[in-house]
Amino acid sequence: MMWSDRYNYYSIKSDLQHKKKAETGSVMDVLLQTGNFVKQDHQSLCNADHFPWTSITLVEAKEGNFSSSKRQTGFINLIDIICSKEKNIDQQLYLKTFLAIAEKLNWNLYLEADDEGNENIIIERMR
Secondary structure, three states, X not given: OOOOOOEEEEEEEOOOOOOOOEEHHXXXXXXXXXXXXXXXXXXXXXXXOOOOOEEEEEEOOEOOXXXXXXOOOOEEOEEEEEEEOOOOOOHHHHXXXXXXXXXXXXXXXXXXXXXXXXXXXXXXOOO
């Protein structure tokens, strides 16, 4: 697990075992439709100018492990997200955006580790 005083590490996936896959192009479309991200290549996105710093990678994880690749994959089972933890950034903006993406995919949003050392914390949808 990753923890940092500068970054939050989130993931969007069906469950902790990455059981469900989704078509890569469809997931990319969901992310782009938010208007908050810009495609960098076949599996990565960054924030649009108006959105706080974010790095997103779409991957097919195996046993929780993954790497970026020039090889395009038709399906993914994990959206890996790194975003800023800076005090001047409204963290609720990140959560609202990531939860909406998770909801569209019928997956869950997880925080990899919190400041107290807890891991794989599922973030509940805001009501």
